[in-house]
Amino acid sequence: MPKSTVFARSTGSAGEEGLVPYPADISDAYRAAGFWSGRTLPTELRAAAPQHAERTALITPEQTLGYRELFAAAEKFAAGLAASSGLRPGDAVMFQMGNVAETVIAYLGCLMAGIRPVCTLPQHGVREISVLARHVGARGLIAQADFRHGKLPEHARELRSGGVIGEIVIARGPSSAPDLSYADILGAGEGADPADLPYHTLDPRQIAVFQLSGGTTGLPKVAPRLHEEYAYNASAWAQALGWAPGTTVLYALPIMHNAGISVALQPALLSGATLVLAPSADTGTLLDLIETTRPDAIPLVPPALAVRLLDEPRSRHADLSSVTDFIIGGQKLPPEIAERLRDELGIRIRQKFGMAEGMFLVTPPHGSERMRHHTVGTPISPADEIRILEPGGDTEAADGEIGELCVRGPYTIRGYYRAEQHNAHAFTDDGFYRTGDLARRHAIDGMTCYSIDGRIKDVINRGVEKIHAEEVEELILRHPHVAGAALVAMPDRVLGERGCAYLVPEHDAPQLTVAALGDFLRAQGLAVYKLPERVEYLPSLPLSPVGKVAKKTLRDDIADSLAGESGASV
Structure with missing residues (x-):
């Protein structure tokens, strides 16, 4: 399908200026297959109320x-x-x-x-x-x-x-x-x-x-999330997780965010479940609510929050037995953290990938540890389509090879709102969204599943060599003296960029020098050109409001530091 047809600003059949509509033949196919209902989102949500009128819909610390x-x-x-x-x-x-x-x-x-x-x-x-x-x-x-x-x-x-x-x-x-x-x-x-x-x-x-x-x-x-597709997004997620009347879902991140709406609020209401809304992601608050409301599912736990739970002494004595679905998402989880959650807290994790533009993946509930600890699983809808393409190109990467995750499906947008110029580059000619995420396709336990291996923009361009930040971070976190790590690009006049490692030390552990960190990473098999060339220490890594490491903050910090040092030396 020509790009001009897919992405030209059009009022489309829905009469929405600035909206890129789903092509009519695709919309008809989704409705014929039963993915789209022909009803609005509030109609779908309101229909749940009479079915579950006497059940508890929402619990906050203030009211039920x-x-x-x-x-x-x-x-x-x-x-x-x-x-x-x-x-x-x-x-x-x-x-x-x-x-x-x-x-x-x-x-x-x-x-x-x-x-x-x-x-x-x-x-x-x-x-x-x-x-x-x-x-x-x-x-x-x-x-x-x-x-x-x-x-x-x-x-x-x-x-x-x-x-x-x-x-x-x-x-x-x-x-x-x-x-x-x-x-x-x-x-x-x-x-x-x-x-x-x-x-x-x-x-x-x-x-x-x-x-x-x-x-x-x-x-x-x-x-722009449309009525039919956004309702299907929620119902497909609830079905993938097996939510039903009697399920209790605890959500601790901001509810007015795509994650909060589409993995917690809407799927809980559509399935007759109970949503427990935590006022914050503070570990004490989270543990209190787990013990008092006995949730079955915690559908989105950032790795940073998982680490804080491990570091909280109270977690060792809390009764976490009700939680059968502890789903990590938002950032790649080091396998070592998954193993610690299993061994120290008795938590069996699953992993998830999702985005405001649509596509959700999650590891199946009975998948092997190899799948649950190392991948984000499979798409939640049988109509979801995934390609792994060479970044910026249209050539499909082989299984196990890294490439850009490109997606299309019944709840993945066809274009950003009022953004024709950006849409022309963010989508393929046939409507696959270029996510900017680096991914690999794997065959595990007879299933095709995917791992997320960083962001294209999270690649450090060191001259002609490219360093994938998450690969280096995963190895750094194996060091017993490191509790947190983020590798970011710092500007360099000769090579363009070099790697700077921001580290959070384990309690009372000595700080690592560049040389000591390099020795450790070489022993892990990391190529020399990927070694961090500067180390900065912080008491904690800065986080975005939804729990991801705020790498832009770190990139700005190191750029300011280098600019200050350059000015001081003049």
């Missing part, structure tokens, strides 16, 4: 809501928005909310009102929110007044005074005109007929939710 209560509150919020605000179906609304019940109610309420949530994080600053709001044309913002230092309402008003947004909804704190109060919106929706809510008449081919991909500086990369 049954399915009947949760969806009744969401319907009031939806009706109240229509009655008391200027927001209308098709409008986009920014979310700056933490892991509280009000977030879940407001999210579901917006869907039922035909309003599109923009899943930002409360940690995003005014500039980031402004760039994103302008990009998607957002007209409102919902802010949690008591999040951390209570600055979010002030930031929202700054955005309004700058003409970025119009409507502000304040939750969990005082509001004054022209702000709208979350409580007042619920009150305005009291007594409304749910049959009159806009979601009953929405086009399921249109955008339901905006999700963020990657950073928020410069041109935003926004993934």
Whole structure:
């Protein structure tokens, strides 16, 4: 299919400017196969409520809501928005909310009102929110007044005074005109007929939710998630994990993120499960909730959080026996950590890969340790398609050879929102998304599965030689004196880039010199050109809001250090 046909800005059959629609023949095929239902996302979610009316839907440290209560509150919020605000179906609304019940109610309420949530994080600053709001044309913002230092309402008003947004909804704190109060919106929706809510008449081919991909500086990369495909994403995940009424799911990362929505909130509600929402990923909070709510599944645990659990003395005495699905994701897990979780805490791990653009993979529940410890498994849908291509090219890599993960399927986007120029390079001519992830295909236990071996941009270009950061990091973590490691590129006038290792020491362990680290890595069989040429120590590695190592922070840090040293020597 010609690229101009796939990626030209088009209103498409759904009438959405800036949206790259699924080609009609592919959409028809997904519906004929039963992957897409022809119903909207809120319709699918709302249909679960009568089936599980008396079951518990949501638990937070502050309250417990049954399915009947949760969806009744969401319907009031939806009706109240229509009655008391200027927001209308098709409008986009920014979310700056933490892991509280009000977030879940407001999210579901917006869907039922035909309003599109923009899943930002409360940690995003005014500039980031402004760039994103302008990009998607957002007209409102919902802010949690008591999040951390209570600055979010002030930031929202700054955005309004700058003409970025119009409507502000304040939750969990005082509001004054022209702000709208979350409580007042619920009150305005009291007594409304749910049959009159806009979601009953929405086009399921249109955008339901905006999700963020990657950073928020410069041109935003926004993934428009459509009603049918986003609902299928959640149901396919729930089916792959075997969730059902009686399943309890504990989620500790930010819920207003693609991971939180598509691996926790929506699949839990679609399957009649109970979602336990942790206010933070603090290990003490996590252990408390495991012991009090007895979850079956923890569907997304960053490796950094797994390490913190291992380092927490209380973990040795906590009753973790209820957790039968402990799923690591977000970053490659060193096999040594998987073995420690097994041996020290009795936790049998699975691994996952997923992204805001769609495609999910997970290791099967009864897969061998070779598969569970060294790969991210297989796609969750039989219609998912994967190619491993030579980076930047169209030639397929052989089994076991590293290449770029390229994906297509019934819940993988066809293009970023309002990003024609970027889409022309981010997708193949026939609609496979170039993820930028380096991967390998493996045949294990009679199954085809995949490992994720870093990012293309996480490759250090040392002259004509290329160093894959994760390969070196995995070997560094074998050193008994190292608790954490990140290899990043530092600028070099001659070679372009060299490798700098940021290390976190084990408790009271001596620090390694460049030479000592090099000796150890050579003994592990690492080529000399891949050895780190500088070592920096930190008490902990900086993390993004969703638990990944913030390598851009480290690259900026070493670049600033080198610039300072160069200036000092002049």
